Amino acid sequence: MTLTPLAAVLIFVGIPAAFILLMALIILAPGWTRVGSYRPGEPWPYEPLMISGSGTTDVDDSLAITPVAELGEDEPAELVFSVGVGGASARW
Amino acid sequence: MLAGEELSTAFSNSQLAEMEKALLNATRSTGAWFCAYVGSLPAGRQSAVALHDSLEFPNTSVLVAVDPEQRLVEVVTGSSMREALDDRACRLACLTMTSRFTVGDIAAGIRDGVVMLADHARPLPSLHTDLPD
Numbered sequence: 243m244t245l246t247p248l249a250a251v252l253i254f255v256g257i258p259a260a261f262i263l264l265m266a267l268i269i270l271a272p273g274w275t276r277v278g279s280y281r282p283g284e285p286w287p288y289e290p291l292m293i294s295g296s297g298t299t300d301v302d303d304s305l306a307i308t309p310v311a312e313l314g315e316d317e318p319a320e321l322v323f324s325v326g327v328g329g330a331s332a333r334w
Numbered sequence: 335m336l337a338g339e340e341l342s343t344a345f346s347n348s349q350l351a352e353m354e355k356a357l358l359n360a361t362r363s364t365g366a367w368f369c370a371y372v373g374s375l376p377a378g379r380q381s382a383v384a385l386h387d388s389l390e391f392p393n394t395s396v397l398v399a400v401d402p403e404q405r406l407v408e409v410v411t412g413s414s415m416r417e418a419l420d421d422r423a424c425r426l427a428c429l430t431m432t433s434r435f436t437v438g439d440i441a442a443g444i445r446d447g448v449v450m451l452a453d454h455a456r457p458l459p460s461l462h463t464d465l466p467d
Binding site: 281282283284285286288289290291292293294295296298326327328329330331332333334 | 344345350353354355357358359360361362367368369370371372373374378379383385386392396401402403404405406407408409410411412413415416419420421424425427428429431432435436437438444
């Protein structure tokens with residue numbers, strides 16, 4: 243029994259293509275449907291959080307992270323370094 | 335997510351639980367207070383240090399502050415922590431975290447960074463010891 247050209251294309255091209263498409267959907271679909279996924283560099287739309295072993299809380303606006311940003315144009319920015327703190331910084 | 339809609343929480347419950355567990359384990363194993371901040375750091379390290387100063391016990395606290403929009407991570411250690419957790423270990427932790435942050439996984443990055451900081455930190459000396467009779 244000989245295959246018609248159409249049958250040959252369907253068997254040898256169509257079946258592998260359908261398999262590849264199915265695998266691609268299985269791998270990529272969770273990313274399309276995930277709610278709230280974040281991409282680096284995009285604006286961060288969420289409230290600031292402070293997380294510790296005892297729980298997670300929204301950060302109080304009175305904490306000292308805003309005074310520098312609220313300084314007027316004529317006022318020099320003050321360094322807010324505490325004496326003796328250590329650590330490190332990094333960017334990505 | 336609709337266009338222009340702000341989500342109120344950045345992380346799922348399981349992600350928050352993972353981070354809280356890592357922070358709690360780090361606190362218990364080292365005696366230092368570990369916490370993490372995710373949000374805006376308008377003045378960069380100055381903001382992170384100011385946040386650290388606002389903690390209840392800043393001298394024995396370690397703060398991991400992440401600003402995803404500026405792509406900035408800051409580790410701030412209290413003055414009493416500098417011998418127990420040196421700056422070199424903090425830099426290694428930052429490298430570990432940024433490898434996760436690059437792909438957008440903030441929660442896993444914080445968790446891995448806190449675990450590394452706790453592994454490198456030596457426990458703070460305790461002034462109260464119960465000696466066996």
